[in-house]
Amino acid sequence: MREGSVPAWMTSNQLPAGHPQGYGDCFTAFVSDAYAAMHGEQPRGLPVVEDGVRSAHLVEAVLRSAHNLSWTGVHPHKQNPEKENHGT
Numbered sequence: 199m200r201e202g203s204v205p206a207w208m209t210s211n212q213l214p215a216g217h218p219q220g221y222g223d224c225f226t227a228f229v230s231d232a233y234a235a236m237h238g239e240q241p242r243g244l245p246v247v248e249d250g251v252r253s254a255h256l257v258e259a260v261l262r263s264a265h266n267l268s269w270t271g272v273h274p275h276k277q278n279p280e281k282e283n284h285g286t
Contacts (some may be wrong), residue, residue, distance in 0.1 A: 231241040231254035255274040 228244075229286050234241045235244055252274070255272055259270045259272040
């Protein structure tokens with residue numbers, strides 16, 4: 199890194215890592231980015247549809263794992279992931 203330059207992520211940090219007030223700052227930054235996106239801008243870091251789909255697959259795998267009391271793989275492209283469970 200060039201002397202005197204600051205990484206982009208450091209410009210949004212106002213408190214040290216782990217500080218409880220950071221939650222509120224994160225929420226404020228998210229809402230600011232969401233409003234910017236609503237006005238046609240493309241802020242970096244906002245979730246997209248693919249992020250939601252990936253999250254849904256993870257949640258489904260966690261629920262299958264809890265139901266079967268076994269390790270369950272995450273298979274977002276399989277039609278019947280129940281057959282892919284390990285240990286059952």
